[in-house]
Amino acid sequence: MTRVLVLYYSSYGHVRALAQAEADGARSVPGTRVDLRRVPETVPDAIRRKAGFAADDTPVATPADLEDYDAILFGTPTLFGMMAGQMKSFLDQAGGLWARNALVGKVAAVFTSTGSQHGGHEATLLSTQIPLQHFGMLIVGLPYTFAGQTTAQGIVGGAPYGAGTIAGADGARTPTETDLAGARFQGAHVARIAARLAGADLAQAAA
Incomplete structure (x- = not known):
């Protein structure tokens, strides 16, 4: 079994919706957990309630959990043109994994939600990849074989660097079917690549 983790932070539910779609896409690949x-x-x-943050009962991960997976998809909202502080804090606690090269060669991908088309959407996707490359992970984006990202019919989230959605200034806009399709595509794409790499490792070990 290829093991895939979809790890995210979401304030208002947009990234959570994308994360669920990423997970669905990865599960569509046979032999993937x-x-x-x-x-x-x-x-x-108190601040969460005042700001209207969405409740979320998804189990919480620890940095040590990352070592157990062949691929990890990281989802974060865009805050002032970069990843959310919650995600950065989590990654900052993974120094022990970095010191042991525990994540080297694992597949990684990023997806995001941004308030506007020009509010740092691509900047967040790209800058979130930076620490993942310091861990030695292999970055997978959202290739143009997902044709939905090239449409000019309405607002579309995502980029070649990862899936995404545009939430609107007030957060009222929910992910479109195109956005969710992009996330499912990326999840499946990552799972297939991770399976190929895991199979190559097994073949090499058996040789």
Whole structure:
């Protein structure tokens, strides 16, 4: 079995919806086991309630969990043109994995939600990939074989660097079917690549 983790942070549910679609896509690949997890919240409950954050009962991951997977898809909202602080804090706690090269060669991908088309959508996808490359992970984007990202009919999230959605300034816009299809495509794409790499490792070990 190829093990895939979809790990995300979501304030209002947009990234969670994408994460569920990413997980569905990965599960569509035979021989893939998928876990859906979120990073710990750092915002106090009182502030969460006042800001109207969405409740989320998805199990919480720990940095040590990352070592158990062949591929990890990281989902984060765009906050001021970069990943959310909750995701950055989580990655900052993975120094022990970095020191042991525990994530080297694992597949990684990124997806995001942004308030506007020009609010840092691509910047977040690209900059979130940076620490993953420091871990030695292999970055997978959203290739143009997913034709949905080239449409000019309405607002579409995502880019060649990863799946995404545009939430609107007030967060009222939910992911479109094209956005969700892109996330499912990316999840399946990552799972297939991880399976190929895992199979190559097994073949090499048996040789």
